[in-house]
Amino acid sequence: MGVSSQTLQTSVKPLAMGDSGFSDANEPDAEYFIRQAFATDPHKGCELLFRAYYRDLCSTAIRFVYSRQVTEDIVGEVFLAFWTNRTYEKITTSYRAYLFRSVRNRAYNYLKFELSRSRPLELFDESDPDSVQQPDHILQLDELRRQINEIIRTLPMQAQRVFIMSRFDGRSHAEIAQELQINHKTVESHITRALSSLRVLLRQEFCLLLFGYLTL
Amino acid sequence: MKTVINKELLFIHFEGRTTPLQIELLREWLQTPEHQQLYYQWLQEWERQHPQIITDADDAYQQFLQQIDTTPQPVVVRPIAMWNRWRPGAYWMAASVVLLLLTVGYLTRDYWMMRTIATDYGEIRSIVLSDGTRVTLNANSELQLSRFAFLTPSREVFLKGEAEFAVVHTSAHDQFKVHAANDVEVVVLGTEFVVNARRNTTRVELTKGKVQLRYPTQDQISTLTMRPGDWVNVSAGGKAKRGHQVLEPAVATGWKNYEYTFQRTPMPEIADLLNDNFGLTVQLDSALARRKVTGTFHAHNADELLQALIELFDIEVVRDGKAVQLKSSDPNQIQ
Numbered sequence: 001m002g003v004s005s006q007t008l009q010t011s012v013k014p015l016a017m018g019d020s021g022f023s024d025a026n027e028p029d030a031e032y033f034i035r036q037a038f039a040t041d042p043h044k045g046c047e048l049l050f051r052a053y054y055r056d057l058c059s060t061a062i063r064f065v066y067s068r069q070v071t072e073d074i075v076g077e078v079f080l081a082f083w084t085n086r087t088y089e090k091i092t093t094s095y096r097a098y099l100f101r102s103v104r105n106r107a108y109n110y111l112k113f114e115l116s117r118s119r120p121l122e123l124f125d126e127s128d129p130d131s132v133q134q135p136d137h138i139l140q141l142d143e144l145r146r147q148i149n150e151i152i153r154t155l156p157m158q159a160q161r162v163f164i165m166s167r168f169d170g171r172s173h174a175e176i177a178q179e180l181q182i183n184h185k186t187v188e189s190h191i192t193r194a195l196s197s198l199r200v201l202l203r204q205e206f207c208l209l210l211f212g213y214l215t216l
Numbered sequence: 217m218k219t220v221i222n223k224e225l226l227f228i229h230f231e232g233r234t235t236p237l238q239i240e241l242l243r244e245w246l247q248t249p250e251h252q253q254l255y256y257q258w259l260q261e262w263e264r265q266h267p268q269i270i271t272d273a274d275d276a277y278q279q280f281l282q283q284i285d286t287t288p289q290p291v292v293v294r295p296i297a298m299w300n301r302w303r304p305g306a307y308w309m310a311a312s313v314v315l316l317l318l319t320v321g322y323l324t325r326d327y328w329m330m331r332t333i334a335t336d337y338g339e340i341r342s343i344v345l346s347d348g349t350r351v352t353l354n355a356n357s358e359l360q361l362s363r364f365a366f367l368t369p370s371r372e373v374f375l376k377g378e379a380e381f382a383v384v385h386t387s388a389h390d391q392f393k394v395h396a397a398n399d400v401e402v403v404v405l406g407t408e409f410v411v412n413a414r415r416n417t418t419r420v421e422l423t424k425g426k427v428q429l430r431y432p433t434q435d436q437i438s439t440l441t442m443r444p445g446d447w448v449n450v451s452a453g454g455k456a457k458r459g460h461q462v463l464e465p466a467v468a469t470g471w472k473n474y475e476y477t478f479q480r481t482p483m484p485e486i487a488d489l490l491n492d493n494f495g496l497t498v499q500l501d502s503a504l505a506r507r508k509v510t511g512t513f514h515a516h517n518a519d520e521l522l523q524a525l526i527e528l529f530d531i532e533v534v535r536d537g538k539a540v541q542l543k544s545s546d547p548n549q550i551q
Binding site for chain 1: 260
C-alpha cells in the first residue's frame with residue numbers, strides 16, 4: 001500500500017511552544033474555549049471536556065477491558081480525580097493528552113488486577129499532568145491492545161459471540177445459553193478459555209513492561 | 217522509501233498494522249513531548265472515526281456532577297415580626313444576642329448538630345437511619361451523623377471502629393458517604409458493605425452493589441471502584457491493597473451473630489480483636505505469638521472466646537481484671 005500524495009497536508013511541522021502551551025496548526029481553537037471555561041467556571045470546563053472527549057475515551061478504554069460497565073467506571077474515575085485534585089489548575093499541556101493517557105493507564109491497571117490479581121505498576125503519576133511519558137509505555141499499551149484484539153478476533157465464532165455477550169453486554173451465563181441455544185457448561189468453557197488466553201497475554205506483557213521500566 | 221510520520225501512519229498503527237520497523241521509528245518520534253501531544257490528538261481523532269461503544273456524554277456528566285462535592289448551603293437568619301414592637305435600643309441587643317447564639321452554636325456544632333451513637337465493649341447495636349439505611353455497629357465503635365443531614369441530598373457519617381452498612385438507594389441517586397480512619401471516604405449509592413476503621417488501617421469489604429473509595433496519597437486523592445466480593449485495605453500514608461474473594465459474606469459480618477471466623481489468623485491479630493471488641497489487654501508469650509488459628513467460634517463475650525481458645529490450644533490463662541496473659545503450657549513446643 002503506497003502513501004498517497006494527500007498526506008503532504010498532514011505531515012508533521014515543527015511546533016512552536018507558546019506561553020499557552022501546546023498549539024497545533026491544524027486545530028488552533030480546539031481546547032482554547034475549554035481553557036477559557038476553566039478560568040471562570042470549572043463546572044463548565046468539565047462539561048465541555050465531557051462533550052468533547054467522553055465517547056472517545058470510552059472507546060479507547062473498551063478496547064482493553066471489553067466491558068461497558070468497567071469502561072464507564074474508569075472514565076468516570078478519571079474525571080473525578082481530575083476534578084478532586086484540581087488538575088485543571090495545574091495542567092499546561094492538552095487536556096486531551098492527559099485524559100487519554102490516564103484512561104489507558106487505568107484500563108491497563110484494571111486488566112492487571114482482574115486477570116492476574118497483582119498490584120500493577122503506577123505508570124502514570126496523575127498529580128503531575130505535564131510529565132513526559134516513556135515512549136515504550138505508550139507503545140507497549142498499543143501492542144497490548146493489538147494483541148487483545150487479535151485474541152478475541154481469532155476466537156471461534158461461537159466463543160467470540162459468547163465472550164462479547166458476557167463481557168460487553170453484561171449478560172448472564174443463563175441468558176446467553178438460552179439465547180444461543182447451547183449448554184450452560186459450553187458458555188462457561190468459552191469464557192474461561194478466552195479469559196485464560198488474556199491472562200497469559202497479560203503475564204507476558206507485564207514482564208515486558210517491567211523490563212522496560214527497569215531499564216530507564 | 218522513507219517513511220514519514222504523519223496522521224496516516226498513526227492511523228495504521230492504531231489499527232495494528234504497523235511493521236516492527238515502523239514502530240521503531242515511532243519510538244524515536246515519541247521521545248519529543250510535542251509529538252506525544254500530537255499522538256493523543258490523532259488517537260482521539262481515530263477513536264472518533266471508529267467508535268467502539270455508544271455512550272451518552274450528557275448523562276455521564278450529570279452523574280459526575282452528583283459525585284463531586286457540593287458546597288453546603290449558608291444558614292439564613294430571618295428577622296422575626298415581633299421586632300416591630302420593640303424599642304430601637306432593643307434592636308441592637310437582639311442583634312448581638314443572635315450573634316452570640318450563632319457563635320456559640322457554631323463552636324459547639326459538633327455537639328448539637330451531630331448525633332453520636334456509641335457501643336460499649338462487647339456490645340453490638342443495630343440502628344435505622346431516617347432514610348431507611350440500616351447500620352449495625354460492632355463493639356467499641358462510634359458512629360457520628362448530622363442530625364439534619366438526612367433531610368438533604370448528602371448523607372454523611374463518621375465512623376470509628378467497625379460497622380456494617382445496608383444503604384438504601386434513593387430515587388434521586390443521592391450518595392451516602394462514610395468517613396473512616398486515614399481520611400478514607402467510602403461513597404455509595406445503595407449497597408451492603410463492611411467498614412473496619414480500627415487502629416491505623418481502614419478495611420472495606422463489599423457484599424452487594426457498588427462503592428467508590430477515595431483516599432489521600434502523597435500528592436493526590438486516589439479513587440477506586442469496588443464491586444461485590446472486593447476488599448480493600450488502606451493503611452496510613454495512603455497505601456492501598458486490594459483483593460477479591462469468592463463471596464462469603466458470613467465471614468465479614470459474622471460478628472453480628474457473635475460468630476468469629478479465623479482463617480490462618482495470627483494470634484496477635486486475635487489479641488487485637490479481643491482488645492478492640494472486648495477491651496481486654498492480652499499478652500502472648502513468644503510461642504503463642506507465632507501460632508495461627510483456623511476455625512469458627514461462637515462467643516457472646518470475652519470469656520467464651522477465651523475458653524474456646526484455651527480448649528483449642530493447650531494454654532494457660534492468667535487473668536487480672538482486664539489484663540489477660542496467655543501462655544502455652546509447653547513452652548518448648550514451637551509452631
